[in-house]
Amino acid sequence: MLKKRYFLFILALVFLSACQSSGPSTRLSVELSDFSITPTQLSVPAGAEVHIKIINNGTVEHNFYIMQYGVDVGDMFDEEDIVNAYWEVEAQPDESVDISFTAPDQPGIYQIVCGMPGHLQAGMVGTLEVVK
Numbered sequence: 001m002l003k004k005r006y007f008l009f010i011l012a013l014v015f016l017s018a019c020q021s022s023g024p025s026t027r028l029s030v031e032l033s034d035f036s037i038t039p040t041q042l043s044v045p046a047g048a049e050v051h052i053k054i055i056n057n058g059t060v061e062h063n064f065y066i067m068q069y070g071v072d073v074g075d076m077f078d079e080e081d082i083v084n085a086y087w088e089v090e091a092q093p094d095e096s097v098d099i100s101f102t103a104p105d106q107p108g109i110y111q112i113v114c115g116m117p118g119h120l121q122a123g124m125v126g127t128l129e130v131v132k
Helices: 002-019
Strands: 027-033 036-038 039-047 049-056 062-067 086-093 096-102 108-113 125-131
Touching: 027 039, 027 062, 049 086, 086 096
Parallel strands: 027 049, 039 125
Antiparallel strands: 027 036, 049 096, 062 086, 062 108, 108 125
């Protein structure tokens, strides 16, 4: 009987693993905290309408910049980088923001950063993969 239960448990795990979506999504949830972005890697379909929930669990204001294709802000985000942003949202401490945006048409990897002074250097960076 124990072997049968064990087999059914393993079978259920395999089934649930196969059902998980690891590909691009049009519904995202991102947590901002002091000082991280979770998850650090996101994936969306090119040109799709994307609904995103930004949750600031930190004690300070954070923002979430998706930079234009091919743009890397380097070691420090500053005023010059704002013009190279594809999309941006701000969130106050303990605030949750539900918003939508249209994903870029250009497939590729886009840098994500928090543009608040010092936050990029503290590790608030990630990537958005846009896929066909």
